[in-house]
Amino acid sequence: MSRENRTMKPTPLSDLLKPPSLDAKLEALKQYGDLRMPDESEPPILNPPVREALHQLMLELSTPPEELALVGVKARLRGIFDGPPGTGKTTLMHHIAARLGLPMLVVEAANVASKYVNQSAEQVAKLFALAREVDVVLFLDELDALATNRSDNSGSVGQEGNKVVIALLQMLDRHDGMVFAATNRRDIIDPAIWRRFQVQMTVDLPEPEQRFAIVKRYSKPLDIDDETIGRISAVLEGASPALIKNVMESVRRDQIIGPKLKQDMSIVAVFRRIAASSAPADEGDQPPLWARPESALAYLADAPWPPALPKAA
Ligand SMILES: Nc1ncnc2c1ncn2[C@@H]1O[C@H](COP(=O)(O)OP(=O)(O)OP(=O)(O)O)[C@@H](O)[C@H]1O
Ligand SMILES: [Mg+2]
Known part of the structure; x- marks a missing residue:
């Protein structure tokens, strides 16, 4: 036995009974994708229309809710970016999250999708349950891989796809944190899912x-x-x-x-x-x-x- 092991104290029972710490919850979220912390962000260089729209969104998200309530609205917490690969969709969301001082979880479809019937929908529910406990921005990357138009789905894979879409719709309606998404294939995204996003923005190649x-x-x-x-x-x-x-x-x-x-x-x-x-x-x-x-x-x-x-x- 090494010296460290001999001197290690057993974990007190009181510690074992404590609820999981914030760090432990963030750690648990990592099974669904890449967790990006605020201090690692880099501002993207964007075409003027997108830059201005994001500036507005950022201001909106940092405005006290009471102020927006004066005119009967809330800040938009749902957004989707489409456009060619490598134009900065992930980078810009990371930047916004960082400016708000929040970590961002880049959820990869492959980490949620399961080959077992029913399990993908369950994974979606678990992911949102975890995210509810931490202040984190969810960024659903390659949303098309999770939320393909239900009318395009057939066979058993299609049924599983439908369940994921239904689970996602419920989560998008219930979750009160920020949920943003990206896709290179807006043509195949389920329209009901698409409509849930209040900000819909195309991030094009640079001018x-x-x-x-x-x-x-x-x-x-x-x-x-x-x-x-x-x-x-x-x-x-x-x-x-x-x-x-x-x-x-x-x-x-x-x-x-x-x-x-x-x-x-x-x-x-x-x-x-x-x-x-x-x-x-x-x-x-x-x-x-x-x-x-x-x-x-x-x-x-x-x-x-x-x-x-x-x-x-
Ligand atoms: N507008 C931009 N200004 C500066 N750097 C950028 C910009 N867009 C992308 N990059 C750089 O390119 C890399 C990839 O960008 P990013 O992952 O954000 O693109 P994406 O649009 O999310 O791509 P994909 O559709 O493939 O997910 C990043 O390292 C980022 O630094
Ligand atoms: Mg990306």
């Missing part, structure tokens, strides 16, 4: 100005000239913020690894390597860097380069 800002943010801590940022942003037209982040992380990595391999460090060579080792998901139009690589690389060729590396600590 040129936002794309520039995203390229710039993820170029840090490299010091890349704005002229070059503008050109990179042009060859990434149509890219999601997540793809832009990935490309700019590759640029940063390449600044350290490329010289070790004695590679050509011109901007054309750097972006040729990046284009060859990344491929955007196959949906819609590809950004010029992949659709027309030679003309995109030629457009980058005379941009100010190389960037200054930050000084080593």
Whole structure:
């Protein structure tokens, strides 16, 4: 027996009888997904209409209920975001939750869905029962995987799907905390579920100005000239913020690894390597860097380069 074990005191009975602590409840919620704490959030860069709508929502959620009651309304606690992958749906909700000082549970459909009949609906009920005890924002990711239109469901899988939809509808009506959701497939979401969300927002691919800002943010801590940022942003037209982040992380990595391999460090060579080792998901139009690589690389060729590396600590 180790020394620690010999000196360990038995847990007093009074401690065992205590109700589970807040931490224990948060811990229990983790079986349903990823728990994100307020201090880990990062503000997304959003197109003006979405940014303004979220600003309004945030203010609404932090306004005293009595004030809204003066005009007979309440803050909206249900919202759904749709739009292409990697546009910041999860990030923006995390940011809102963080501004309200609340943790957010990103509920993954796979952690709720069960292959056993009846169990998925039970899981939904258990999840909400747990969430009722803690102040946490529920974020139902890939809602389409949980709440597919009931008229599309047939067979035994369909029946199980119906039960989940019914359970979700009940929970959405009864739960008094914030429940937000995201989907890339609004076309297949059950309409009764869709209607429960008071805020319905499409988070689109970034406009040129936002794309520039995203390229710039993820170029840090490299010091890349704005002229070059503008050109990179042009060859990434149509890219999601997540793809832009990935490309700019590759640029940063390449600044350290490329010289070790004695590679050509011109901007054309750097972006040729990046284009060859990344491929955007196959949906819609590809950004010029992949659709027309030679003309995109030629457009980058005379941009100010190389960037200054930050000084080593
Ligand atoms: N608008 C944005 N501004 C800055 N960074 C962003 C933005 N959108 C996404 N990112 C970055 O891309 C990554 C993925 O974003 P996120 O998971 O929020 O996208 P999503 O819309 O939820 O995607 P999915 O539909 O695949 O769930 C995050 O690391 C985030 O930092
Ligand atoms: Mg997401």
